[in-house]
Amino acid sequence: MWAFLAATAIPVWPSGSVLTRPVRAADGRPQAAVDVLATEGLTPLPGGGWMLEARAGWLQVRLPEGIEGVTIAIPQGGPVLVTPPGYQVRVTGVQDGAVIHEVRPVGAASQEVRLEFHAVAGQTTTARIGTVTAAGDARGAGTFSIAAAGKTSTSANTGGWVRLKGGGNGHRAGMSQFGAQGLAKLGVTYREILDHYYPGTTVKKQAASDTSQVVRVGLSFDEKGGAHDLPVGRQRWTLKVDATATVVQGDTTYDLVAGTYDLTYEPGEGFYFRPLDPGGKALDVTGTSVTKVEVKAPTGKVIHLRYPTSGYRQYEGTLEFQGGGDGRMKVWNRVNLRQYLMGVVPHEMYASWGEEALKAQAVAARTYAAGQQYGENGDLVDSQADQVFHGYYDDPKYRKKIENVVVGTDGELLYYGGSLISAVYSSANGGWTASNTEAFGDGEKSPPPVPYLPGREDRFRLASGATVTPESYQQGDVSYEATYFRWQRDVAISAIEQAWPQVGELLAVQVVKRSATSNTPITIRITGSKGSVDVLGRVFRSKLALPSPLLLHDKLYLREFPDVAGALKDEINRAYHLGLVDGDRYGFFHPDEDVTRAAFTKMIVLAVEKATGEELPTGSEPFPDARPGQALYDYVVKAYNAGIVNGYPDGTFGYDKAISRMEAAAIVQRALKLPLRPEAFVDVPDGSAFAKLIGAVAAAGIMVGYGDTFGPAENLTRGQAAAVAVRGYDYCADNSCKP
Structure with missing residues (x-):
């Protein structure tokens, strides 16, 4: 699978690296420890960190009370981090050749989360991650955990974020495993x-x-768990046989009785099997020209070979030990192709x-x-x-x-x-x-x-005549979507500046060349106060530890929706940068579509919370059409308990109902605590229930209407809603509207 890559050896990171020392908060404080409950495919390393021994592995972690996320360092060229739905991944910095990730639950996500790590074929050259006990923690240095991110601090003083949307996981050439x-x-x-x-x-x-075909596989993991692209020698190997095995040196064979042995090699002398079991029998295979021995597994049995960081692995066939001039032994496993x-x-x-x-x-x-x-x-x-x-x-x-x-x-x-x-x-x-x-x-x-x-484009025509995207489809009763078919990463501006310090203060990131056939970004231009640099799309992916090089839009920062133009363009894009709105899975905003009551409620709740720095209270709600599990339910609950929204006379909220402009005005007036004002619009009756609410938002410059008309019964569009949310954010930041 790696035919186009010259793989590099995986280094043992120095003790001063961010991969082996605690990740600290922006103010330098040590962060709290997070318990690792279970793991698969990852092995703790001496001194801190984990080694990925399989193509993919995971850590199951629990966040302590009062902690909202975890921080973890992954080397550039390392595995890709994958989280389940309900968790946000942010890149907060680049230090010591490592990318600092922060994972936080979104909404009511569980405080227990499985973090998956995937080696990217053709691109992962460092199969380890840094995950260490926080400095100052009461537990010993041998305990492995992930540093926690506190509620109010982040791992870097970012000054802003770039939101990247993409698709795929890995280099994307050849067969897609999730597509298969x-x-x-x-x-x-x-x-x-x-x-x-x-x-x-x-x-x-x-x-x-x-x-009938023999395969010879070199064992490439060293004593510290590091994987390499060539077989790695060790001074000592520990092996165990469950029944008498055969040792072969040239034309001579020896019996290795059942037991556990340390095997060493002395140049010019030979190999020494020393039993670790009481009463065990030693075996010497010596001679000045002896540089290789083979240990054949007993029929129907395996040979157990010890890895210091992960215990024993079982091998069929033959283990071939090759001694070197430094006394270290490399090992190959010879088995048949099956x-x-x-x-x-x-x-x-x-x-x-x-x-x-x-x-x-x-x-x-x-x-x-x-x-x-x-x-x-x-x-x-x-x-x-x-x-x-x-x-x-x-x-x-x-x-x-x-x-x-x-x-x-x-x-x-x-x-x-x-x-x-x-x-x-x-x-x-x-x-x-x-x-x-x-x-x-x-x-x-x-x-x-x-x-x-x-x-x-990856499209497959089925026997029925229907054409599907193999990684994401709905066909009859079968619904399927690949992990990371679509992904999102919030990358700190400071992280990009750290990765490319020669550009100075970041001004823009843009795809300047893209494949006409595969949508793959070929060249990405990073522009800053000191100049610009063009990098390959796959290098951009690697330096920021993105899941794949596939980025869905050309203008990445300052980010602009490709389908947004006109008078509201700047406000819509600013709403996106503030985190008040988002686009669809393909990165489009659809500004002219109607916005629902629930979606508008979310925008206004976020505007108030982000402007004040305080979350609105939660609780319960009486609406039969608002149910836990709905994507925007938590925002409806907050808005109701804060007195921002009401329902209809029939008791419903109108969760999926398009919101009218006069209903939006009422929500904004309550959320921002605007003083009631008379209005001057010819299409708003002075005595109507909404008149002074509309006057309030118009006087504050938040909903200004169309000249002398307001369009009270018209549906509010998504573009208008985003502009209202931004204006509400600014008003709330300048005039305290704390709950």
Whole structure:
């Protein structure tokens, strides 16, 4: 999957790095600790931080009472952070080559959250994250947790935010794994999936079975949990055998009886197996020319090899230990191709997914291994640098399923024009696949484009004739959307300035060149007070730890909605920057559409809360059409309890009902505590219930009407509502309207 990337070794970060020391609040105070309740695929590292050992892993954390979020440092070139719905991710700074993330619950989200971390194929070169006990915490330095973000402080003095909207997770070239799963749910076969994502290719079945092909996999994790792109030597390996194993050196064989051993190597002498069990039997394999031994697993058994940070892993086949002049030993695991794929497929794709998606993954993984000559040249390793391989897959729930998937595609490889393809794949593409040139090169000429990895919109025509986007669709009773099909990141302006300090004070960020076929940003221009710099879209992604390079609009900062123009343009865009309004999932605002009563209520509540710095009170509400679980319910509750909104005579609120201009005037007058005033509009009767409310908002300059008319019964548009919210924010900031 990494054919277009020269992977780099993963460093052991110094103790002074933000990845190993506590992340502090903007005022320098240490932040409170957050308990890690459970984890999978991540291993705590000595000195602080976690190592991602699989393609994806997660931490389940609980926020302490009074804490609203967590702060975590991820190195540039590190894994991508994924959060569940109901949580906001903000990038608050860039320090020591790490991107500081802040995760906060939105609304009534749970105080317990699962943080997922995904290695991005072709782009993740540092598979670790920094997560440490806060300074001053009572627990010992060996306790691993995430620094918490307090209610009133952030991890950086940002001075403002840039909101980025994008799609996809990873480089987006080749097969989308979430897209494959989406198609599998619709009954699409694995061969159709492969033909879709690698157009023009052919699946060919080899004459020999997977069981007859040997794969040699280098073990690349060092003693401290660091993963590398080549096998890594150690001074000592600890291994355990459950029955007598065979040790081979040249033409000589030895018995290694059941037990646990420390294995060391002395240059010019040989290998020493020293038992760790009482009464165990030592084994010496010596000779001045001895530099390699093999340990063969007993028939039907495995060899257990210890990793200091994560315990034992199980290996079938043979472990080959190669001694070096420094006394360190590198290790390769030799297994057959079926055993190798059994250890790869469930670590590259969720084992719970559909079998057709998993079969597509198996063929892609087999093709990748074949392209690496099955490791016989020593270049195939067990980490994200190639394909994640954890040895023997022993999950009793899914092992039989994975075996069926691998056996069901036995010997199948992908070819284009008679040659093996580079079967790259990524998590999700956001609705557009990127070409290999866009994903791994300069976006235009280098590396040369290959025909089976085109940049294009990801659309699939079903047998029924319907056309779907594989990562997001509604087909009959089947509804599906990929994690990170659409995503949003609020990035502190200071974080961009820290990442590109040569530009000075940030003035603008803009996509200046975009692929005409795949929507992929090729070049992004960052402009500041000291000049500008053009960077590749994939570099922009990496430096700010974004999920993918796919950004949905050209003007990123100062941010402007592409469908907003005219007299209200500046106020609408300012409302967005203040966090009072948002666009749709594609970043459009739809200013001429009617705004609902619930949506307008949210805008006004946010305007008051942000201007005053205080949240409105919550409680209960009497409306039968306002229910917990609705997206805007919490804002309706706050507005009702603050005396800002009322219902209709029938007791309903009109949650999804378009709001009229006179109703909006009433809400604004109550929210801002405006003094009642007479009005002069010819279409507003002086004695009407809304007359003085309309006069109040007109006198304050918040709703000014159309010359001598107000249009009281007309529906308020989204553009007008955004302008009203901004004006209300300014009024509230200048004239105390605290609850």
